[in-house]
Each structure stands twice: as C-alpha cells, then as structure tokens.
Amino acid sequence: MHFIFSGSVNSKEVLNHIMTDTCCIIIGASHAGGQLAVSLRQSGWEGRILAIGSEPYLPYNRPPLSKTFLSGEKHIEDLLIRPEDQYEKVGIEFLLGQEVSEINRKAKKVTLTHGEVIAYDKLALTTGASVRKLNLPGSDLRGVLYLRDISDVEQIQQFIGARKKAVIIGGGYIGLETAAMLKKLDLDVTIFEASDRILNRVTAPDVSAFFTRVHSEEGVTIKTGVNVTGFGGEDRVSEVQCADGTVFPADLVVIGIGVIPNTALAEAAGLEVRNGINVNEHCLTNDEDIAAAGDCTNFYQPHYEREIRLESVQNAMDQAKVAAAALCGNLNQYNALPWFWSDQFDLKLQIAGLSEYFDEVVLRGNPAEGRKFSAFYFRDGRMIAVDAVNSPQEFMLGKQIISKQLEVDRNRLSDPAVAMKELMVSL
Ligand SMILES: Cc1cc2nc3c(=O)[nH]c(=O)nc-3n(C[C@H](O)[C@H](O)[C@H](O)COP(=O)(O)OP(=O)(O)OC[C@H]3O[C@@H](n4cnc5c(N)ncnc54)[C@H](O)[C@@H]3O)c2cc1C
Structure with missing residues (x-):
C-alpha cells in the first residue's frame, strides 16, 4: 500500500x-x-x-x-x-x-x-x-508463528478455536500475555520456557512464582527447563519436539523469545x-x-x-x-525513568525503573496469596525498580522514590499496616 x-x-x-x-x-x-x-x-x-x-x-x-x-x-x-x-x-x-x-x-x-x-x-x-527467530527443523510449518505486528496477529487468529492446543515458546511478557488471551478464548495453552522460571531476566523469583501461580489457577500449563528442538506436522504444525525426547501435540505455536x-x-x-x-x-x-x-x-x-x-x-x-x-536545534536531555506495563487476566502489572542487578527485594503484600502486591528492588540500599500488581499507588510511590533517589524506611514499606498515604507524606 x-x-x-x-x-x-x-x-x-x-x-x-x-x-x-x-x-x-x-x-x-x-x-x-x-x-x-x-x-x-x-x-x-x-x-x-x-x-x-x-x-x-x-x-x-x-x-x-x-x-x-x-x-x-x-x-x-x-x-x-x-x-x-x-x-x-x-x-x-x-x-x-x-x-x-x-x-x-x-x-x-x-x-x-x-x-x-x-x-x-x-x-x-x-x-x-x-522478532528473534527460532530456526529449528519444522520452523517453517504453517501455524508456527510470532507476534510483532498486525499481520502476525491476523495469522494467529486463523489458528484459534475452542479446545485447540496452543504452545507458547518463551515465558516473557509477550508470551504470558498471549497465553492469557488464548486461554480466555478457550484454547488449551502450554508455555515452554527454557530457563528454570518464567520472567527470569526481568523479575525476582517471588514475582515469577506469582505469575506461575496465577497462570496455573487460570488453567495455563507452564513447563520450565524445556528445550524445544523442532516441530513436526504435514503442512501445518501438529507437534512440538523437545530435547528430552518428549513430543507435545500442538495446533498453534507462538514464539516469543525476544527481539x-x-x-x-x-x-x-x-x-x-x-x-x-x-x-x-x-x-x-x-x-x-x-x-x-x-x-x-x-x-x-x-x-x-x-x-x-x-x-x-x-x-x-x-x-x-x-x-x-x-x-530543530533545541538540545534537550533525555533522562526519563523507564516504565512499562503488562496486562494478563485480571492483573495489571506496572513497572518503574530497571530491576537488573538488584541485591535486595522488599515485598509489600504477599505474592503467594491473592492478586495484589508490590516488589520493590534495591541495590546498595537505593531503590532501583518496582513491580506493582494491581497496586497503582505503590507504582506511583516507587516511581517517585526512584526518580528523586529518595530514602525510604524498608520496614515501613513492607508493612501493609502503614498506609500508602503515610509513606507518601513522609517522603
Ligand atoms: C505484542 C506486543 C505487546 C507489547 N506490549 C507492550 C506494553 O504493554 N507496554 C509497553 O510499554 N510496550 C509494549 N510493547 C513494546 C512496544 O510496542 C515497543 O517498545 C514499541 O512499539 C517501540 O516503538 P518503535 O517505534 O521504536 O518501534 P516499532 O514499533 O518496532 O516500529 C518500527 C517500525 O519501523 C518499520 N521499519 C523498520 N525498518 C524499516 C525500513 N528500513 N524502512 C521502513 N520502515 C522500517 C517497522 O516495520 C516498524 O513498523 C509491546 C510490543 C509487542 C510486539
């Protein structure tokens, strides 16, 4: 066009x-x-x-x-x-x-x-x-797809149908969001992740465990430590082959292994x-x-x-x-604090800052129960990032603390009895 x-x-x-x-x-x-x-x-x-x-x-x-x-x-x-x-x-x-x-x-x-x-x-x-491509035997079969643009989604939609088996390769944000949506559309969904936990590169283990629990409660199967070696099928994909010899039936494969x-x-x-x-x-x-x-x-x-x-x-x-x-000749500085979000099922995850290289995590709320908590990431005593699940106030607070490099009392932060308003006022 x-x-x-x-x-x-x-x-x-x-x-x-x-x-x-x-x-x-x-x-x-x-x-x-x-x-x-x-x-x-x-x-x-x-x-x-x-x-x-x-x-x-x-x-x-x-x-x-x-x-x-x-x-x-x-x-x-x-x-x-x-x-x-x-x-x-x-x-x-x-x-x-x-x-x-x-x-x-x-x-x-x-x-x-x-x-x-x-x-x-x-x-x-x-x-x-x-998208980073996965060049394995059978990668070119119909139904082995990626998700980056409108035409990718239009292709995926052709393989969607109730009770069909979808395999998502990669347990990052795109993989998890796709899994959540396909589950909502009534497909049988399994996520294959090569490392030992989903969201490995971007969150703390407690946060990975939380998303694993919620996906499992919603009926998505997550298999970690899985190495996919190829895809089988006549002209369209019908199975995913793994390094340990297991073969998994699939009508649709969506690969989300980064860009x-x-x-x-x-x-x-x-x-x-x-x-x-x-x-x-x-x-x-x-x-x-x-x-x-x-x-x-x-x-x-x-x-x-x-x-x-x-x-x-x-x-x-x-x-x-x-x-x-x-x-245009106006030299402004780019120094914005990074922020990001992800929607999965009834979860709104809001992230401010970059958690990489953290040495301590302070939790507010319990990720092992319910669907609302926040994880504040610290390095050398300084807050560097926050993952806030269904907690917009905690996201705003974290963003403020990180961008202004403020000190925060970690004991009070982790105590849900201390109201957010109080924490904000004390900053
Ligand atoms: C499925 C999905 C979900 C996402 N969800 C979130 C989210 O929840 N929150 C969030 O913050 N971010 C999210 N992102 C990431 C976000 O969409 C990207 O960070 C954003 O699109 C980057 O914008 P961009 O303009 O830099 O690049 P792109 O959006 O990648 O656009 C680049 C454009 O340049 C075109 N192009 C490349 N080379 C050429 C060329 N030689 N000639 C002409 N055109 C060219 C490409 O075709 C493309 O249209 C998501 C991304 C995907 C794929």
Whole structure:
C-alpha cells in the first residue's frame, strides 16, 4: 500500500509555510516515528516531513496486539495512535508499505527497495525491532508463528478455536500475555520456557512464582527447563519436539523469545551501533543530521549509569520528542525513568525503573496469596525498580522514590499496616 498525505486540510497557517525545499525523512512509522513527526512540527520544523514505514498502516499502538486486538475486542481502526486528519492538518506525509534499503550520508539521500531515491536535510531512524527467530527443523510449518505486528496477529487468529492446543515458546511478557488471551478464548495453552522460571531476566523469583501461580489457577500449563528442538506436522504444525525426547501435540505455536533491534541500515551507513543505534543524550547519532529513537537505540542512562536499550512505548515516545527537538536545534536531555506495563487476566502489572542487578527485594503484600502486591528492588540500599500488581499507588510511590533517589524506611514499606498515604507524606 502507498499513501501520501499532501496536507491540504485546515491549519492553513502551517501548510502555507511549509518550505518544500527542505525535508526531514523519518524511517519507520510506528510509536517513535509517528511521535517524532508530530514533535518536529511542534518544535518548529518548517520543511517537509516524510515518514516512510514498511507496514501498510499509519502509526498504531502495538501493546493491544497481544491483548485486546488478539482477542478480537479491538480492530485496526481502534489501534491508530492518531486519526489521519491530525497528520494532514500539520502537513505530515506518509509513504507506507515502503522500505528504505540504503542511506547515503554523503549525498544525504535514502533509497527505497523499489529504487526511488529521496533527498533529506535531516534524517531520523525509528526502525524499531524485529522478532528473534527460532530456526529449528519444522520452523517453517504453517501455524508456527510470532507476534510483532498486525499481520502476525491476523495469522494467529486463523489458528484459534475452542479446545485447540496452543504452545507458547518463551515465558516473557509477550508470551504470558498471549497465553492469557488464548486461554480466555478457550484454547488449551502450554508455555515452554527454557530457563528454570518464567520472567527470569526481568523479575525476582517471588514475582515469577506469582505469575506461575496465577497462570496455573487460570488453567495455563507452564513447563520450565524445556528445550524445544523442532516441530513436526504435514503442512501445518501438529507437534512440538523437545530435547528430552518428549513430543507435545500442538495446533498453534507462538514464539516469543525476544527481539533484535533493526540496525542494519544504520550500520551499513557507517553509524555507530552497539546493541542498537548509539545515540547521545539528545538522541542524535554520531552524524549530527541524523537522530534515532525507540526500540532501535542504545543509549547511556544516567540514572543507572550504564548503556541500555529499551523496548517500551514510554521510551519510544519520550525519545522521539527529544530527537525531534534536537533536529530543530533545541538540545534537550533525555533522562526519563523507564516504565512499562503488562496486562494478563485480571492483573495489571506496572513497572518503574530497571530491576537488573538488584541485591535486595522488599515485598509489600504477599505474592503467594491473592492478586495484589508490590516488589520493590534495591541495590546498595537505593531503590532501583518496582513491580506493582494491581497496586497503582505503590507504582506511583516507587516511581517517585526512584526518580528523586529518595530514602525510604524498608520496614515501613513492607508493612501493609502503614498506609500508602503515610509513606507518601513522609517522603
Ligand atoms: C505484542 C506486543 C505487546 C507489547 N506490549 C507492550 C506494553 O504493554 N507496554 C509497553 O510499554 N510496550 C509494549 N510493547 C513494546 C512496544 O510496542 C515497543 O517498545 C514499541 O512499539 C517501540 O516503538 P518503535 O517505534 O521504536 O518501534 P516499532 O514499533 O518496532 O516500529 C518500527 C517500525 O519501523 C518499520 N521499519 C523498520 N525498518 C524499516 C525500513 N528500513 N524502512 C521502513 N520502515 C522500517 C517497522 O516495520 C516498524 O513498523 C509491546 C510490543 C509487542 C510486539
């Protein structure tokens, strides 16, 4: 599909003043790309803005893909981050269903896969990430699928049916959310996780145990320490084969084993890449005419004093604003505290900060019972992250403590008899 919005509706002020001889090209039209386009205009960019995206849709919300879009409650039009006319009004053009295959930094031009060459003055890379593939015997059978975009979900939906057997490979957030939704749709769902617990990389053992318990209460089977070696079936998958020789029947397999940042274009153009496209605190690459934002970037996070790459909507949107400003010559700092959420069954998990390298966990509430508790992660006595399940106040409190680096009495924090209001007031 190929849309161009030349922008001739309303907001005549803006449209009359667009300098058509200057152009900012944005590669990737999703969370980061769409926000960057809008923020460019808000930051005073007077030239053309052209967002090129390989998917045939205007920027849409990806989180519902494993939640309400998978279940059919939401449709494509419900996912759009902004309606078409909001882009038109400020003269943002989209070239959708088109992929950029090359960046020529010297000539300041990009080439599309079908050969068209377009010149830029400023460039933004918001190319996101792609699913990590599991290349095993039988991986190409029908029904062995991934979940990253709308077309992935549309394929999964073709294999959904009551009592069908779904195997999810990978016990991370995407795997767990998909499992919860497929269970709700009445499939028999089993999660295979290679390590000894789900959410191993991102949470404390108590939190993993909590999610294992809830999934099991809801009827999802979780098998840990399982190494999948291949898939069997005629033309479509019918079984999953494991290293210990067991064979598990399956009508549908969804693989959720992480993502890889889309950095090939940047690398080929000679931009610095280290686990993502390297950007400075202004979201600029080592070429000052090129910014980058979102899942594709690697950056120094001052709060955690290390380089990180994030996969979250908050990061994509916040970086995009800083990147847009920088392309307009306004050098703001990107130092937002990361936050994230996950919805599974009746659980709303809200996460602030990064728990990696924690040396102590303080629990408020009991994760072994019920469906409401919080885990506060500390390192060297300083709070670094919070996982709050059905506890929005604890999430807000944790976010505040972490971002302001406040001291907190851990005994009082862990005591549910001490009201949240009291803890907040004492900060
Ligand atoms: C199923 C699912 C559930 C999620 N749930 C949550 C959640 O609950 N909370 C949360 O915070 N985050 C969640 N995320 C993560 C969140 O969606 C991502 O962090 C976010 O989409 C990143 O936005 P982005 O714009 O950086 O990259 P992407 O959304 O990956 O977009 C990049 C776009 O660039 C395009 N592109 C790449 N290369 C080219 C090229 N050469 N030419 C043209 N176009 C190109 C891609 O096709 C893609 O459309 C979820 C993700 C998935 C997949």
